[in-house]
Structure formats: C-alpha cells, structure tokens
Amino acid sequence: xxxxxxxxxxxxxxxxxxxxxxxxxxxxxxxxxxxxxxxxxxxxxxxxxxxxxxxxxxxxxxxxxxxxxxxxxxxxxxxxxxxxxxxxxxxxxxxxxxxxxxxxxxxxxxxxxxxxxxxxxxxxxxxxxxxxxxxxxxxxxxxxxxxxxxxxxxxxxxxxxxxxxxxxxxxxxxxxxxxxxxxxxxxxxxxxxxxxxxxxxxxxxxxxxxxxxxxxxxxxxxxxxxxxxxxxxxxxxxxxxxxxxxxxxxxxxxxxxxxxxxxxxxxxxxxxxxxxxxxxxxxxxxxxxxxxxxxxxxxxxxxxx
Amino acid sequence: xxxxxxxxxxxxxxxxxxxxxxxxxxxxxxxxxxxxxxxxxxxxxxxxxxxxxxxxxxxxxxxxxxxxxxxxxxxxxxxxxxxxxxxxxxxxxxxxxxxxxxxxxxxxxxxxxxxxxxxxxxxxxxxxxxxxxxxxxxxxxxxxxxxxxxxxxxxxxxxxxxxxxxxxxxxxxxxxxxxxxxxxxxxxxxxxxxxxxxxxxxxxxxxxxxxxxxxxxxxxxxxxxxxxxxxxxxxxxxxxxxxxxxxxxxxxxxxxxxxxxxxxxxxxxxxxxxxxxxxxxxx
Numbered sequence: 001x002x003x004x005x006x007x008x009x010x011x012x013x014x015x016x017x018x019x020x021x022x023x024x025x026x027x028x029x030x031x032x033x034x035x036x037x038x039x040x041x042x043x044x045x046x047x048x049x050x051x052x053x054x055x056x057x058x059x060x061x062x063x064x065x066x067x068x069x070x071x072x073x074x075x076x077x078x079x080x081x082x083x084x085x086x087x088x089x090x091x092x093x094x095x096x097x098x099x100x101x102x103x104x105x106x107x108x109x110x111x112x113x114x115x116x117x118x119x120x121x122x123x124x125x126x127x128x129x130x131x132x133x134x135x136x137x138x139x140x141x142x143x144x145x146x147x148x149x150x151x152x153x154x155x156x157x158x159x160x161x162x163x164x165x166x167x168x169x170x171x172x173x174x175x176x177x178x179x180x181x182x183x184x185x186x187x188x189x190x191x192x193x194x195x196x197x198x199x200x201x202x203x204x205x206x207x208x209x210x211x212x213x214x215x216x217x218x219x220x221x222x223x224x225x226x227x228x229x230x231x232x233x234x235x236x237x238x239x240x241x242x243x244x245x246x247x248x249x250x251x252x253x254x255x256x257x258x259x260x261x262x263x264x265x266x267x268x269x270x271x272x273x274x275x276x277x278x279x280x281x282x283x284x285x286x287x288x289x290x291x292x293x294x295x296x297x298x299x300x301x302x303x304x305x
Numbered sequence: 306x307x308x309x310x311x312x313x314x315x316x317x318x319x320x321x322x323x324x325x326x327x328x329x330x331x332x333x334x335x336x337x338x339x340x341x342x343x344x345x346x347x348x349x350x351x352x353x354x355x356x357x358x359x360x361x362x363x364x365x366x367x368x369x370x371x372x373x374x375x376x377x378x379x380x381x382x383x384x385x386x387x388x389x390x391x392x393x394x395x396x397x398x399x400x401x402x403x404x405x406x407x408x409x410x411x412x413x414x415x416x417x418x419x420x421x422x423x424x425x426x427x428x429x430x431x432x433x434x435x436x437x438x439x440x441x442x443x444x445x446x447x448x449x450x451x452x453x454x455x456x457x458x459x460x461x462x463x464x465x466x467x468x469x470x471x472x473x474x475x476x477x478x479x480x481x482x483x484x485x486x487x488x489x490x491x492x493x494x495x496x497x498x499x500x501x502x503x504x505x506x507x508x509x510x511x512x513x514x515x516x517x518x519x520x521x522x523x524x525x526x527x528x529x530x531x532x533x534x535x536x537x538x539x540x541x542x543x544x545x546x547x548x549x550x551x552x553x554x555x556x557x558x559x560x561x562x563x564x565x566x567x568x569x570x571x572x573x574x575x576x577x578x579x580x581x582x583x584x585x586x587x588x
Contacts, residue, residue: 026383026412027398051412052460073460077359077396078585081457089455101444103459104382105416112413124421125464127509128493134449148510178403179383180411236400243395294404 002170003223010222011037014192019159022049026181031164031196032056033229033273039063049158051107055249058082062259068098072107079246083253101135108182110156114189120152161190164230167199172220175212178236184214196224198238228277239288335568337522338587339576340540343568345475345520347373354378355427356465359397361475362429364586371575382461384410393580420468423512428469430462432476434487437533437554439494439516442487459491466492471517478521478551485553499532523548540565
C-alpha cells in the first residue's frame with residue numbers, strides 16, 4: 001500500500017501540538033522542508049529533540065513552535081551561535097525556553113534505549129562533570145556484575161521522528177548513504193515516522209541493495225517526495241551544504257525583526273518546498289551540485305535458488 | 306605527568322625571542338592564528354588515531370595529515386573514520402569527509418566501538434574556558450540556570466575527554482578564556498590536581514589519561530607532575546608579559562623557555578592555498 005503523501009498532509013496528520021518531535025540528521029540530511037511546514041501550520045508547544053538543533057530548530061524556535069529543546073550541541077556548525085534560541089535562553093525573549101541537555105553519546109544512547117525498549121542506556125561519560133547537576137536525568141548506576149559505576153540516561157521515544165533520505169519506495173523502505181547520524185535509532189524509537197526523500201524508487205531498487213536499507217516500511221507512516229528538502233543542509237551525492245546560508249543566518253538571526261522578516265519571506269511566504277526551491281533560483285541550486293561523481297563499486301549478492 | 310619538553314621541531318638555537326616573520330631566512334610573515342595552527346599540527350607527529358573537534362582542531366589536524374602525520378586517521382564524531390577531506394570542511398559533518406573515507410559508521414558505532422572501545426589516541430578539542438588543570442567549559446558563561454552567555458554545550462567533548470587516550474586543546478588566550486575557575490565543567494581535565502585525577506581515573510575506569518597539550522596563539526603548554534599547565538614554548542613575537550596578561554592565574558613557565566619554530570613557508574602555503582584560502586580560521 002502506498003504511503004506517499006504531501007508534506008502538508010503528512011505534517012497535519014502526524015505532528016500534533018505538544019508532541020515530542022525529532023527531526024534528526026547530523027549536519028547531513030536535515031529535513032528543513034518538514035520544519036518549515038510545521039512552522040506554516042503553526043504547531044505549538046512542541047518539545048524539539050535533536051543532537052544539534054542547527055538552523056532548523058533556531059527557525060522553529062523563532063517561529064514560536066517550541067516550548068522545550070532536548071539536545072547535546074547547540075550551535076551553528078562551523079559558524080557560531082544560534083541567536084534566536086540564545087535570546088530565549090539568555091533573555092527569555094520573547095519567552096523562556098526549557099532545556100534538557102546531554103552529550104552526543106548520551107543522546108545517541110537515549111534513542112538506542114528508546115528503539116530497543118530498554119529502561120536506560122549505560123555509558124562511560126559524565127564522570128566529574130557538572131552535566132548530571134544540570135540535568136538530573138543523567139544518573140550514576142552501579143554495575144550488577146562488579147563494583148564499577150557508569151552513568152545512565154533514560155530512553156527517548158519521540159512522538160514523531162522525521163527522517164530525510166536519498167530514496168525510499170512507496171511503502172517507506174528507506175535507504176541512505178553518507179553520514180548516518182542516528183536516524184535509524186531515532187526512527188525505531190518513535191511512535192510515528194515520516195520519511196522525506198529526494199527520490200521515490202521502485203521496490204526492486206531497494207531489494208537490489210538490502211544492506212543499504214536503514215529501516216523498513218514497517219515502521220513508516222508517511223512517505224513524502226521533496227527534492228532539495230534538506231537545503232541548506234545537504235544530501236550526499238545530490239547537493240552540497242549551503243555554507244553561504246549558514247553564514248548568512250548568523251546575521252539574519254541576530255535580531256528578532258530580521259529573523260521574522262526572513263520567516264515571512266522564505267517560510268510563510270511560500271506554499272511549500274517546490275516554491276522555495278524556485279525562489280532559491282536555478283543558479284544557486286546548480287552551484288550546490290557536486291563538482292564530480294564518485295560512484296561506489298557494486299557488489300554481487302548472488303542468486304540462490 | 307609528562308616531562309618538560311620543547312615544542313616539536315623547535316631547535317635549541319631558537320631559545321630566544323624573535324620578531325614575527327624574522328624566524329628564518331626567507332620566511333614569510335605569519336599571523337598568530339597561523340602560528341597556533343602550525344604548532345598544534347606539529348604536536349600530532351607520531352599519533353595514529355585522532356578524534357577531531359569542531360573549529361580550530363579541524364584545520365590543525367588536516368595540516369598535520371599533510372605534513373608531520375601522514376598516517377593520521379581522522380575520526381569525526383559525525384561518523385567518518387579515516388577521512389581524507391579534499392577541501393577543508395567548514396563543519397565536522399561536511400560531505401567531503403565521507404567521499405574516500407575508510408569507513409562511514411553510525412554515531413552509535415563511533416561513540417561505542419571506536420571511542421569508548423579505546424581506539425582513539427588523541428581527542429582534539431576547542432573550548433570557551435579552561436583552568437590551570439585543563440578542565441574545560443563549553444556550556445555556559447555565568448550561572449547555568451540564568452546564563453550570561455549560552456555556549457553550545459558538550460557535543461561529544463565530555464566523552465572524548467574521558468575516553469580518548471589523551472586530550473589536546475587548541476584555543477586563543479584571553480583573561481576570559483584562561484580562568485582561575487571555570488563556570489561549568491563540561492569536560493574533565495586533571496580535576497584539582499594530578500594525583501587526585503589519576504586516582505579518580507583509575508577508580509572510575511576512564512580510558513584516558515587526560516589533557517597533555519594546550520596550544521594557544523602565544524605558546525605551547527604541557528602539564529607538569531602536579532597536573533598543572535606549564536608554558537613550555539613561546540611563539541616568536543609573543544612576550545611573557547602578553548602571556549601573563551591573558552591568563553587568569555600565575556602561569557608556570559619552563560626555564561629555559563624555548564621559542565617555537567616559526568611556520569615554514571610550506572606550512573604557510575598549505576594553510577593559505579589549500580586548507581583555508583578564505584581565511585575562515587586564520588583571520
């Protein structure tokens with residue numbers, strides 16, 4: 001059965017006010033298209049989970065969709081800070097923002113525990129730091145097999161996880177390559193999963209390379225086909241990270257007024273990703289294509305009858 | 306901790322201060338940032354597996370790979386092992402670290418098997434604040450609940466500081482960054498001193514032995530037997546007065562104090578023409 005739907009319908013049906021939402025993707029494959037649709041539909045009181053909130057959560061926080069962030073690294077990677085989020089945290093401007101903070105390994109472990117139905121994830125981190133004081137959900141735990149103490153973090157089970165990928169079939173069997181981040185863990189941990197892809201492919205394409213499948217359609221609720229949906233982040237082999245925009249955002253987000261003006265023009269002012277890409281222009285899009293090809297070799301899985 | 310030693314490649318003859326750019330015949334003028342990056346890269350000579358942090362470590366390790374440490378395996382927390390970036394990645398999740406890498410793995414594998422499994426020789430970090438014992442703050446300036454400045458937070462730094470065999474730090478010196486007391490301990494260094502830190506590491510089963518090098522825009526520090534930072538080399542053009550004016554405690558200084566060998570023209574060419582032609586790291 002086809003799960004292919006529009007971004008508008010997927011977000012309307014599967015993202016609700018008050019949800020814990022994870023739009024994952026570590027620098028790579030960040031689904032800005034879904035974040036912008038959530039802003040357009042004026043979802044409210046969301047808890048936004050992501051290792052690196054990145055520009056997408058800065059935009060979603062600026063637009064008033066979120067009451068809380070669950071994260072491990074809060075910055076504009078390679079550029080600086082996230083100013084809309086900082087205004088909320090440092091000056092409660094225009095309202096306070098609740099923070100629940102871990103390290104990267106802690107966040108990865110939380111999704112892993114959530115995906116595997118475990119009550120906690122143990123890790124060798126946090127010793128002699130102030131992080132367990134800042135977040136009482138990071139707790140020491142004694143090994144049942146010896147004297148050792150490690151730290152434990154609780155499972156994270158998002159109400160909805162949104163994953164961007166190179167390709168999926170209509171059932172949601174999803175394949176990606178390049179940096180994998182923790183999309184697999186975040187998807188398996190979630191109650192509902194939206195997959196957004198650059199390309200919809202036949203089931204036979206998936207079956208020809210089963211090792212590349214990160215999760216099956218079994219856990220997917222909706223498939224949205226939205227080329228360039230990860231811009232200004234990137235998709236390995238399809239387009240580059242738009243570093244110019246990451247630098248531009250630093251200036252845009254410094255003032256609430258310029259941030260709102262940007263949201264008006266680029267989010268509220270367009271009907272969806274297709275219009276956004278058109279507005280971006282063919283030149284900008286072309287400038288982000290890889291400078292050459294680097295195809296993988298193919299492998300032979302063999303036929304066994 | 307480690308014995309006093311001179312900066313890698315620093316000739317004994319260069320033990321007196323020299324003006325910037327006057328370090329060798331025909332040597333080009335260079336900036337403080339360039340000197341810092343070159344000095345940090347040289348410290349990686351002989352190392353095998355390096356976990357690369359955000360920012361300045363990124364350019365330092367890539368310079369090391371092209372100069373003193375061609376065998377260096379770059380590990381990025383985003384999941385690339387054995388990365389061979391064809392351009393300097395602006396972020397640690399750039400697509401150029403994937404193409405041609407030895408392996409691309411999930412973050413779960415990277416943190417569990419590579420880092421916590423003990424395969425990382427050097428964790429290379431930046432920081433907002435550091436104290437004399439190499440404890441690092443990258444979380445907040447001011448009170449945690451009501452911060453004056455909200456910084457990015459740990460990312461992977463906390464577990465890198467605990468599980469990498471040793472930790473290198475690169476950061477610019479200032480009274481705001483080299484402080485007597487850090488506002489928040491994000492990544493543990495030598496805690497309150499070497500003896501207590503060694504005991505804690507043993508008791509808690511840490512794999513790492515903590516910080517071993519801090520490279521700044523003014524000099525190179527190692528850690529002495531008490532676990533405290535000691536200035537072991539001063540960069541050409543920098544003065545002890547500048548060092549003391551940009552540090553929040555009375556720093557220990559090696560005697561005699563050698564001068565760091567100035568960047569070679571090849572090191573400068575690599576930074577300016579190949580690694581950072583836009584000057585993103587060296588401005």
